[in-house]
Amino acid sequence: MSATMRAAVCVRAGGPEVLEIHEVPVPSVYEGWSLVRVEGAGLNRSELRTRQGHSPNVKFPRVLGIECVGTVAVSTDAALPVGQTVAAVMGEMGREFDGGYAEYALLPNSLLMPVSTTLPWDVLAALPETYLTAQGSLDALGIVPGAPGRLLIRGGTSSVGMAAASIASAHGLRTAATTRRPDKADALTAVGVDHVLVDDGGSLADAVREVWPEGPDYILDLIGTATVPDSLKLVRRGGTVCVSGSLSGWLIREFEPIAMIPPGTKLTAFHSDSLKGAAGAPVLQRVVDEVQAGVYRPNVDRVFDLGDIAEAHRYMENDQATGKVVVLPRTQS
Numbered sequence: 001m002s003a004t005m006r007a008a009v010c011v012r013a014g015g016p017e018v019l020e021i022h023e024v025p026v027p028s029v030y031e032g033w034s035l036v037r038v039e040g041a042g043l044n045r046s047e048l049r050t051r052q053g054h055s056p057n058v059k060f061p062r063v064l065g066i067e068c069v070g071t072v073a074v075s076t077d078a079a080l081p082v083g084q085t086v087a088a089v090m091g092e093m094g095r096e097f098d099g100g101y102a103e104y105a106l107l108p109n110s111l112l113m114p115v116s117t118t119l120p121w122d123v124l125a126a127l128p129e130t131y132l133t134a135q136g137s138l139d140a141l142g143i144v145p146g147a148p149g150r151l152l153i154r155g156g157t158s159s160v161g162m163a164a165a166s167i168a169s170a171h172g173l174r175t176a177a178t179t180r181r182p183d184k185a186d187a188l189t190a191v192g193v194d195h196v197l198v199d200d201g202g203s204l205a206d207a208v209r210e211v212w213p214e215g216p217d218y219i220l221d222l223i224g225t226a227t228v229p230d231s232l233k234l235v236r237r238g239g240t241v242c243v244s245g246s247l248s249g250w251l252i253r254e255f256e257p258i259a260m261i262p263p264g265t266k267l268t269a270f271h272s273d274s275l276k277g278a279a280g281a282p283v284l285q286r287v288v289d290e291v292q293a294g295v296y297r298p299n300v301d302r303v304f305d306l307g308d309i310a311e312a313h314r315y316m317e318n319d320q321a322t323g324k325v326v327v328l329p330r331t332q333s
Helices: 045-052 121-125 128-141 159-171 182-190 205-211 228-234 281-292 306-317
Strands: 004-010 019-025 033-042 067-074 085-089 104-108 150-154 174-179 195-198 218-221 240-243 266-269 300-305 324-328
Touching: 004 306, 019 306, 033 121, 033 128, 045 306, 067 104, 067 121, 067 128, 085 128, 121 300, 121 324, 128 159, 128 218, 128 240, 128 266, 128 281, 150 159, 150 228, 159 174, 159 182, 159 324, 174 182, 182 195, 195 205, 205 228, 218 228, 228 240, 300 306, 306 324
Parallel strands: 150 174, 150 218, 174 195, 218 240, 240 266, 300 324
Antiparallel strands: 004 019, 033 067, 033 104, 033 324, 067 085
């Protein structure tokens, strides 16, 4: 192993240009942490916000990246042998300590999830944060395989939205999903969405009632705070709304629970930090198995080299992606 590595360092808050490729020392290993040879990292919108300076606890310079997949290069845990394929998500990766935008990452053993897989690195890298969030959200909604129901996904062409649609379709649910761009409808249909609804920024009531006059049983709201009040009106009385995205911000202004939540209707939320490490390992393995079996249909929109990380951030920031964007830290043979 070389003493140095390439890393995409966020040198300060700002635009994509603040992500600079530096040659830095490979991190030294110490007790409780192991060194992972990063083979792929999925990109996430939370990393855009951190780069822009909206994560006040993050100090620059910092290697971003809240998830990665790879193999154990140096281990301090007998349960994580050298060469073991692993994934890691959240747990302050890329925030309190350096994350996945590098050739190697020093990570807490408690975050590492062993994975058995034959998937190529770009596909595996697209799964951890996205599919754990999607699966956790469906669990929070109370959706189980084989149970009947109607699911509306708001923010359908996000990576989590497409993952949730893929899982829900495999479960046998009837699904509808929103997009702001009609040209992305085919991508949603490809992952199993039954009804594509174009969201022009107003209420979806007419479009939803045309498809399901009584309303959906479940709504997965990935847009977040701006649309939650509308989602509570759209869901069937007694149905459930789960907020798992924050594309529109963190706070619901002037939220009045008694006035805005219809009697019997449930409002819940999911955050992927609750499926990190040991809690997420069996869930991720199940996802990987379903992808390998062809049951789930992950969407890898585009793969970037680490050296093109600024371009990758610009691509995401301009809403060009339909599904997951992945960065590979080294040329694949």
